[in-house]
Amino acid sequence: ISGGETINFGHRRPSWEPVMKTSENLSDVTSIRSVFEFRTLDPEGPIFYGDTKEGRDWFVLSLRDGIPEMQIGKANILVSVKGGPKLNDGVWHKLELRSEGKYVVLEVNNKVELVVGMESEQTEDVLTGKIRLGLGGMLVDPKRLLHQFKPEMDGCVRGGQWLNLSTFWETDPSWEPRPCFPEIKRGSYFPGTGLAVFNTSDLPGVETVEKGITIEVFGSWQGTLLSLQSPGFEYVLPKFEGYKETKDLSTELQEGSDSDNTALPFEPTKLTLNILQHSLMLNGNTVVEDESLDILSKWREGMLLAFGGVPGDTKDSESSHHLQGCLEKILVQGEDIDLDRAFFKHTSVSSHSCPAKATNELI
Secondary structure (H helix, E strand, C coil), X not given: CCCCCCEECXXXXXXXXXXXXXXXXXXXXXXXXXXXXXXXXXXXXXXXXXXXXXXXXXXXXXXXXXXXXXXXXXXXXXXXXXXXXXXXXXXXXXXXXXXXXXXXXXXXXXXXXXXXXXCCCCCCCCCCCEEEEEECCCCCCHXXXXXXXXXXXXXXXXXEEECCCCCCCEECCCCCCCCCCCCEEECEEEECCCCXXXXXXXXXXXXXXXXXXXXXXXXXXXXXCEEEEECCEEEECCCECCCCCCCCHHHHHHHCCCCCCCCCCCCCEEEEEEECCCEEXXXXXXXXXXXXXXXXXXXXXXXXXXXXXXXXXXXXXXXXXXXXXEXXXXXXXXXXXXXXXXXXXXXXXXXXXXXXXXXXXXX
């Protein structure tokens, strides 16, 4: 793949391996400067990596809380510096990284935002061998990071000029190249072909038996929003067609519909599922009640909570039931749930961005 193409970092299995990587003899490098445009709504993850001496000296640019962070490992020194504007606003930003002697400089939209300097008695001024570059990952053990971050990045890069190189880049075999949405908005996008699965023991727990667990989902969708599974118990939220003729959402959810409404716009919806000790309530209506069940104990011990469909080879897991649409917010016990924390997420799912009509464009 050419380094100047539009590259989507998302849609792959969790991995520290870069989405793309290349290497070149340092003797062929005349400019330690890279310029590219970057867009994301993801608050955390790797963007650009480089190293020399087979990884003994390395550099990585990432986001933390949406703010650029540079980490450098050189000889016996580790440096981590964070600063500049938040970049996870869904707008294309021009980034420039360059080396100026003992300093690494980051420009954002033609303004210097970070300057990192370091010196060691063990460092060498004259470099030989190869330089390696990576996008969306790292080529050294992440344990060497001074400040850990998650490996997933739901973002796009375009128009890259990497050093003075014009070589093609190798791609991660697990990566499925997908186009970047023309414009994006916050949310998690399910195209209708996959799901994200959590173990409930990893999610916020029960505070009081009386209140139980509350799951709230805001968005626009059709298909099966979520399911719960554990030995001896399964609940699948009835298939939702994404719009409603009546104002009673819970009634429609229970009745379902066999009509094909994929061409119609999905109406913004809020859904609330309350999990109590012996019952489930959907938007205030009891949908499951069984005194022999202790659902809250199952939650504590670990159930499968899937967004986007039903895990397993049942008829309910067929693609026709998979969720299609944008979940703008998922709350469990009032806490935002990041799909990157799921123990399984299909590569078709975008954790932090949905297609949208937006007017922001880099000028």
